[in-house]
Amino acid sequence: MVTDRVGDFIIRLQNAAAIGKANVAVPYSAHIASIAKKLKELGFIKSVEVKAKGESEVKKDIVAMLSYDERGVAKLRGVKRISKPGRRLYVSSGEAHTVKGGTGARILSSSAGIISDREARKTNVGGENLFEIW
Numbered sequence: 419m420v421t422d423r424v425g426d427f428i429i430r431l432q433n434a435a436a437i438g439k440a441n442v443a444v445p446y447s448a449h450i451a452s453i454a455k456k457l458k459e460l461g462f463i464k465s466v467e468v469k470a471k472g473e474s475e476v477k478k479d480i481v482a483m484l485s486y487d488e489r490g491v492a493k494l495r496g497v498k499r500i501s502k503p504g505r506r507l508y509v510s511s512g513e514a515h516t517v518k519g520g521t522g523a524r525i526l527s528s529s530a531g532i533i534s535d536r537e538a539r540k541t542n543v544g545g546e547n548l549f550e551i552w
Contacts, residue, residue, distance in 0.1 A: 421503055422499075423445075423447055423449070423450055424449070424453065424499070424548055425502070425549075427442075427450050427454075428549055430444060431457075431463075431484065431494055432494065432496065434484055435484055435492035436492075438490070438492070440484065441482060441483045441484065442484070443469075443480070443481045444480050445477075445478075445479060445480075446478035446479060446480050447480075451466070451480055452531060453525065454466040454480055454482050456525060456532045456534065457482075457525075457551070458482075460534060461485055461493060462484075462485060462551060463482045463483065463484060463485060465482075465483045466482050467481045468480055468481075469481055494551065494552075496551070496552050497549055497550065497551045497552075498549060498550045498551075499548075499549045500524075500549055500550065501547050501548055506546060507546070507547045508544065508545065508546050508547065509526065509544050509547045511538045511539050511542045511543055512539075513544070514535040514538040514539060516535060516536075517535065517550045517551070517552055522551055522552025523535060523550070523551055523552075524538075524547065524549075524550050525549055525551065526543075526544070526548060527545050528543045528545030529545065530543050532548075533545070
């Protein structure tokens with residue numbers, strides 16, 4: 419049983435990108451699905467699908483296909499988990515600064531849903547500082 423689903427998901431993405439794997443499958447969670455959709459908008463993931471496991475429609479997986487450039491290099495180069503189950507960290511919209519000079523993104527969980535640092539500053543909304551990705 420995984421206690422930190424977000425941490426598990428981003429580390430699976432990082433490991434898959436490091437070895438050049440095309441896609442990653444994780445157990446379904448609405449929170450993880452919304453994070454995957456946000457990463458798709460940011461260009462780190464090419465596509466996101468929800469697939470049923472076997473014949474049962476109750477158990478599902480999220481299958482995320484990673485993005486690679488024309489040379490075959492993964493667009494995802496690294497991740498850093500900020501807020502953890504034992505220590506939740508929150509930021510205001512002003513504290514949600516850019517990551518790696520704007521080439522990366524900070525992902526926040528807010529009252530408006532899953533948003534990036536750029537959207538947090540634009541809409542003046544803060545929230546839980548989940549992780550950084552570049």
